[in-house]
Amino acid sequence: MSPATRQFTAKGAATRQRIVEGAAEEIRERGVAVTTLDDIRARTGTSKSQLFHYFPGGKDDLLLEVAEYEADQVIAAQQPQLGGLTSWAAWRRWRDTVVEHYTARGQHCPLNVLISQLGRATPGAQKVVSGMLKRWQDEIAAGIRHLQAAGEVAADADPERTAAALLAGIQGGVVVMLSTGRIDHLEAALDVGIENLRASGNR
Amino acid sequence: MSPATRQFTAKGAATRQRIVEGAAEEIRERGVAVTTLDDIRARTGTSKSQLFHYFPGGKDDLLLEVAEYEADQVIAAQQPQLGGLTSWAAWRRWRDTVVEHYTARGQHCPLNVLISQLGRATPGAQKVVSGMLKRWQDEIAAGIRHLQAAGEVAADADPERTAAALLAGIQGGVVVMLSTGRIDHLEAALDVGIENLRASGNR
Secondary structure (H helix, E strand, O other): OOHHHHHOOHHHHHHHHHHHHHHHHHHHHHOOOOOOHHHHHHHHOOOHHHHHHHOOOOHHHHHHHHHHHHHHHHHHOOOOOHHHOOOHHHHHHHHHHHHHHHHHHHHHOHHHHHHHHHHHHOHHHHHHHHHHHHHHHHHHHHHHHHHHHOOOOOOOOOHHHHHHHHHHHHHHHHHHHHHHOOOHHHHHHHHHHHHHHHHHHOO | OOHHHHHOOHHHHHHHHHHHHHHHHHHHHHOOOOOOHHHHHHHHOOOHHHHHHHOOOOHHHHHHHHHHHHHHHHHHOOOOOHHHOOOHHHHHHHHHHHHHHHHHHHHHOHHHHHHHHHHHOOHHHHHHHHHHHHHHHHHHHHHHHHHHHOOOOOOOOOHHHHHHHHHHHHHHHHHHHHHHOOOHHHHHHHHHHHHHHHHHHOO
């Protein structure tokens, strides 16, 4: 829940949330560049005065809320697996969760909306993308540290940099899938990344 | 040069190429969603009849040519380094070339136009993106095979899958940079990927 939500009643906050989710769906389907406030009003059955009551700053205000909502969705779709990378079996389950999620969602995934569209629209949304990537990378790095403590990953591997590289591979795998329809780059990024982590423990 | 270019005189082909390059610049700066044929005509000083003389299929026709042009630019920006990954020093030079290119170009890089915008616009452009990624991956895989033959990379490493993972990391690193302004994910993807290749040769 964003700070701005606090000023509304429970019913008001629910309406506001409904508008954010409707806007997110519209943008996932049609792209941010062509989505207008009128489209969002039509989809969510909201009047102009309602929209500006809940989002006094207009479209920029709403887009920022959509970015925050989508950032939460990106992380939530990987839970609880992402938060518990404490064994190779757990890493495998997370890998499968990620591949299944993006195979099923394709173009209409929250990550696409965030990294390809909203993230470049405003400095505020860019900050939301940075925060989402940091949460994601922190979880991966925590998993690497856990396996280092268990002696399964080389002690001299840099958890942050290794997590950054794996995260980049996932972003790129998703982007390639969005441009070509093929999932194998995402699979290769995850599989090669995890295999190299395992191999480092055997050196 | 595309097959369609052959029907024009040398002067006609040059004019056509000038329109493609102008359109590419316009789209790099403003994005494909908001770029109109009128914008492209204004930028390139072209009349409506000229535009349709050179691109009878209209905008789709022109966008496909822009996609092919940008795909060539993505590969050309990495040459000659990408084509000669025959030693660790050569890999390092390629790595530096890639990082410098994307640091300098940022939002306005041909790769962004291709993978985030044109690649999703039409099936034809999607095919161009797939072809560009294949050329890129083939060059990386050739470099891995070269180092395998020299005993520098593990013989059991799969060159195609390893190249696909590294390529995904680069795409993701660029996408993260476009959303956050930070280059460190691209650097991590390249550095960790290359280090793992080297480590495999010492196992």
